[in-house]
Amino acid sequence: GRFKRFRDKGLTGVARLPVLRYQRPRDALKALGERKFQEQTEAIKAAKNTLKVRFGSVRAIDYAQTRLRFVTGHGDGLVRYWNADSGKLIRPLAGHLGPVNTVVASSTKQEAASGGDDGTARYWDLETGAQLFLLNQRFGGPVRALAIFPGSKTLAVGSDDGFVRLWD
Numbered sequence: 001g002r003f004k005r006f007r008d009k010g011l012t013g014v015a016r017l018p019v020l021r022y023q024r025p026r027d028a029l030k031a032l033g034e035r036k037f038q039e040q041t042e043a044i045k046a047a048k049n050t051l052k053v054r055f056g057s058v059r060a061i062d063y064a065q066t067r068l069r070f071v072t073g074h075g076d077g078l079v080r081y082w083n084a085d086s087g088k089l090i091r092p093l094a095g096h097l098g099p100v101n102t103v104v105a106s107s108t109k110q111e112a113a114s115g116g117d118d119g120t121a122r123y124w125d126l127e128t129g130a131q132l133f134l135l136n137q138r139f140g141g142p143v144r145a146l147a148i149f150p151g152s153k154t155l156a157v158g159s160d161d162g163f164v165r166l167w168d
Contacts, residue, residue, distance in 0.1 A: 057099075064105040064112065064126065071112045071126070073100030079114045081126050091129045095122050104146040113155055115143025121157045121167070135167050 060073035068084040079093040079100055098117035105112040110126040119138035122131055132153075137143070141160030148155055155167045 059099060059101055060103045060114075062103050062105045062112070064110070065107045066110055069105075069126070071103045071105050071114075073103040073114055073116070075099045077116065077118075079103060079112070079122075079124065081112075081129075090126075093122075093124050093129055093131070095131050095134070096120065098142075101142060101144055102146050104148050106148050107150050111148075111153075113146050113148055115146050115157060115159075117142040119143065119159070121146060121155060123153065123155065137165065140165070 057075035058072050059075055061070060063070045063084070064081075069090070070082050070084050072080045072082065074080065077094070077096040077098055077100060079096070081090045081093065082088070083090055093114070096114065096116040096118055097120075100114050100116045102115045103112060104114075105126075111124060111132070112126055113121055113123045115121045119136065119140060119142060121135040121137070121143050123133045123135075124130070125132055135155070135157065137157065137159065139161075140157075140163060143157055143159050145158035145164075146155060153168065156164055157167060158164045
């Protein structure tokens with residue numbers, strides 16, 4: 001089949017395209033470009049209901065299981081709390097002094113935690129937007145991973161120094 005033709009003719013790169021479609025390389029590249037454009041157009045049409053975020057890069061996201069809500073962590077240092085049903089921002093949560101690398105929502109309460117490049121982990125009340133507590137572990141470097149133990153406020157924090165610390 002096709003593989004034998006590639007091997008027998010010693011074809012590489014763009015030269016393989018005409019073998020697949022029996023056409024000149026220029027025409028094959030044009031057809032490939034048109035197909036990619038059509039795929040991208042269809043993807044854009046399919047994404048009509050996609051949430052449009054204009055707040056800088058989204059670096060982390062987690063679903064709050066207690067409601068149709070989710071939290072996102074952004075490159076601008078904010079954590080945002082969203083309504084997943086309507087796509088509307090409920091409230092921004094400010095406190096980090098650099099990009100937010102990770103967020104995790106509690107599975108049992110309306111609470112979430114975030115960790116960032118500033119070396120802090122913050123625990124939030126999503127209903128009020130209040131910061132419940134701040135864990136300052138700058139000696140460990142940027143916070144990269146978080147986990148909340150279900151039914152408690154115990155928080156596992158992973159950072160660049162290779163340690164996982166448990167905070168209660």
